[in-house]
Amino acid sequence: MDNTARTLSYIQAKPILKWAGGKTQMLNDLLPKVPSSYGRYIEPFFGGGALFFALRPENAIIADSNPELVNMYRQVANNLDDVIDYLKKYKNTSEMFYQVRALEWTELPPAEAAARTIYLNRTCFNGLYRVNRKGQFNVPYGKYVNPKICDEENLHAVSKALQKAEIVCGDYLLVLEHYAKPGDFIFLDPPYLPISEYSDFKRYTKEQFYEEDHVELAKMVMRLHEMGCSVVLTNSNHPLVHELYSPFKIDVIQTKRHISCNGKSRKGEDVIVTVPPKHKTLMKLAPQPLPQQVSCYPPTRFMGSKSKLLSQIWAIASQFEFETAVDLFSGSGIVGYMFKAQGKSVISNDYMAMSATFTKAMIENSHVTLSEREAKELLAKKKESDHFVATTFKDLYYTDAENELIDILRTNIAGIKDSYKRAIAMTALIRACTKKRPRGIFTYTGNRYNDGRKDLQKSLEQQFLEAVEAVNAAVFDNGMSCLSKHGDAMELRADKADLVYMDPPYYSPLSDNEYVRRYHFVEGLARDWKGVEIQEHTQTKKFKSYPTPFSTRKGAADAFDKLFKKFANSILIVSYSSNSLPTQDEMLEIMARYKKHVEVIPVDYKYSFGNQGEAKTHRNSVQEYLFVGY
Template sequence: MTKRIATAVGVSTPALSPLERKRTVTTSSVLEQAQFFPRLRYMGSKYKLLPHLERTFAQLGGTSAVDAFSGSGVVSYLLKAQGFNVVSNDFMKFSSTIARATVENSTERLSLEAVEKICGPAADDRDFIQTTYRDLYFTHDDLAFLDSAWSHIDQLVGYKRDIAISALVLSAARKQPRGVFTFTGLRYDDGRRDIRMSLREHFRERVAEYNGVVFDTNTTNTAVHGDVFELTATSPDIVYLDPPYAPPKDDADYTKRYWFLEGLSNYWRGMEIMPETKTKKLVKKFTPFAYPRSIEDALSRTFRKFEDAGAIVLSYSSNALPHADRIVDLLREVKPKVEVQAIDHKYHFGTHSAATRRDASEYIFIGRD
C-alpha cells in the first residue's frame, strides 16, 4: 500500500489562528499528523501506541479499514492519515461525534466568528445544566457557559456542529480532574492549568485544536454510532478492535466514567438521568465487553462477525481478562495465523505526581487467513 501523506498545505481557509496554522501546515508524516490529534483523557487511549499501530497497519496494507471501537478517535484518524477508507464506530455518542468532526469531515472548520458567537451572550434562557448539576462539578459561570454554548450550537448543522460539540466535550473532560465524572468536588485538584481555566477559555483553545487536524484526502470516511454487532461493514482489508478491557474485578463501564460527556454531546436529549444518584449520572449502556463474565463470548462473536475481513487487529491489556493465550485460541477459530506483539506499557491512575502507576503489557493481536 502506498501511504498518502496527510497535509493541509495549500488549503484555503479564512482567519485561522496561529495555533490552527501550526496544526495544519507543519505535519510532514502520517505519524506526526496523528500525534497532533487533540488528546482526550480516556481509558485505554492509544496515543502512546500510535507508532506500533502505524507500522502494523502499513505492513498489512489494503485500502479499507473499520475501527469498531473508536473511543477518542485517534486510531480512526491515524488510519485516515494512512490513506485507508475508514468506517469509524463507537457505542458512545460523544465518541462518534468526535469521529465525524475529524475523520468523516475533510474540509469544514468552525470560523472564529462562530466561536466568538458561541462564547458570547446566550441565544435563549435555557438553564438545564445549571439547574441539574449545580454545585456538583463546575462553577456556576462554567455551567452557565455550557447552557449558553448549546443555545448557539443548536443553530449549527453538519460538521461545524460536530466540531463545536467535540470542543465542548473536550473542554469539560480537560477541566474535570482525572477526566472522569465518578466523583464530585475538587479533592483531586492538582493545580494544572486545565483545571484553573474557565470552560469558555477551554472552548476557544479546543476548537482551534480540532480545526487544526481537519485535512482532505482522496478517501471516503464514515463515522457511525452504534453497537459493534450491528455494523454492516464486515469485510474490509483491516478491522481494528479496541474494546473495553474487562478487569478481573469490577468492570470497564465507560458510561459510568464518562456519562457527563455523553450527556453533554446531545444536551441530554433522549437520555435517562438517575435523579437519586449524587452525581445525577446517566443509566448505564450495557456492553458485554466490560465484564469478566461476558467478555469471552463477546470477543468470540466479534471475531466471527469480521471473519471475512482481510485481517483482524486487536488491542488488549495483560491486566484484563481473558488472558493472551485464550484470546489467541478464540481468534484462531476465524483467523488461523495469529501473531502477538507485546508492548511494555504503564497505566496511569490520577494526574498528580504521586498517582498510582501499573506496569503491564499492551498486546496487539494480528489474525490473518
C-alpha cells in the same frame, strides 16, 4: 538488530568471567539463529552470558540458580564503582588467592562478594567455578603470569548492558513459567549431556542436573513453542538431545573444550536446536515513524486511549495491504485518525456519542472548519436556554457562571445547521469541560483533585475557543471517503472492511471498564441527555451505563467470538491488556476459529488510569497484547 550491530555490541561488552561451557566461540553460529525481532530476551542458565552481551537487548530477563553469580551481576549492574574499588585491591599472588578463597561470600558486603567472585575466576585454575558439598569454592590457584583482574572499560560496558535487564535468582522452570510471554526469545544453555561428575552444572552449584531434567526441559521447550516463543538451545551432540528435539532443526557444530587437561579430548561437537514459535511472528514491532498530521489530533486524557501505541499498531498494520480500515471501538478517535493520516478509507465507530462526535469532526470531516467569529458568536446568548445543566448539576462540577455558559453553548450548538460545524463545536465544548475538570473525569464532585495546573486556571470560554482552534487544525482531506458511526459494534455494517482494529472495553475482576461512569457528563452533552435516565439518587447525577457484553468474562469471550466471526474476511488487530480476561491463550483460541494465522505481540505499556491509581502498586504497568489474525 542486524549482524553488524550485533558485532559492534559484542566489541563493546564481553563476558567478565571465564566460563567453562561459555558460548563465545559459538557466537558466529548462534547469532544468525536469533530472530530478527522479539519481545523480551530471556536466558535462565545465564553463566557467562556471552550471547546476551553480544546482543545487548533492550529488554531482558537473565537468571541463574547460583546466588553468588547472581549477586555478582547485580552488583556490577547497580554498584560498579564499589566493585571496581575492591578489585583494585587484589593481587595475583598465591597467598592472596587462598586468603580470599577462604572467605565466606555470604558474610561479605555484596559489592565485595562480587569482586571476590570476579577475582577468583580470573586467577584460579582454568577459570573454573567448582564448589564442594558445603558450597565452598575449592578450585586451586591458576599461576597465571598477568591475568586481567580489573578490566574497567569492559566492566562499564557490561554494567550498562546489565542495567537493561532484570536479574533473577531462581530455577529455570520457575523463571520461564513466570516470565515467558508470546513473542519472547529464550536462549537455553543447560548443563550438557552426558551427565557425569564433571558436568558443567556440578561445577557451578551444589545441585545436579540429570537426564530426567533434560526431559523436563524439553517439555518446557515444547510449551514455549506452543505459546509462540522463539527458542535457541545448545547442548552436546548426544543421542538423547536428538531424540528430545527431533521436531526441530538441529545443527551440529565443531567446538573446543577448554577444561580438559587431555589435549586430544578438547575437541567436541555441540548442537544448536532452533525452535520457532508455533505461530510464526512476521510482525515487526520496531517503532514506525508516523505522518506529521497525526500530531495535529488534539490530545485527550481519555481512559484507554492508544495514543502511545500508535507506532506499534501501525508497525503491524503496515505489513498488510489494505485500503479500508475500521476502528470498531474508536474511543478517543486517535487510531482511526492515524489510519486516515496514512491515506486509508476509515470507518470509525463507537457506542459513546462523545466518541462519535470526535470522529465526525475530525475523521469523517475532510474540509469544514468553524471560524473564530462563528465560535465567539456561540458564546453569546441568542435565546433562552432550558437551564438544564445549571439546574441538574448545580454545585457539582462547575461554578454557576460556567454552568450557565455551558447551557448557552448547548443551545447555540444545537441550532447549527451544518453537521460538521456542529460536531466541531460540540467536540470543543466536551474538550473544554474535561480540561476544566481535575483529572478530566466525573466520578466525584467538587475540586478536591485540583493540582493547580494551567488548564484549570483558564476560563471555560478560553478553553472552548482554544479547543475550536485545535479541532480546526486537525481537519484535513486524505482523498479517501471516511465515515463516523455511532452504534453497537455487533450491528455495524462494513462489508468491504479490509482491516478491522478492535480496542473494546477490557474486562477485569480487579477494575471496572465503565466509560459512562467516568464521562457521563460530557457523554450527556454529546447526546443532550436524550434516551438516558439520570439516577437522581447518585451524588454525581450519572445515568445508567450502557449495556455491554464486556462486563463479564463469559460475555467478553462470547462477544469476541461473534466479532471475529462477523469480520472473518478482514485482517484483525485487537488490543487487549495482560491483566484482563479472556486470557491470551483463550483469545488466541477464539481468533483461531476464524483466522488461519493468529499471532500475539506483547507490548510493555503503562495505563493513565490504573486500579487504585494513588496506591503504590504496579497494576497499571502491564503488557498490552496486540492479537493479529489474517
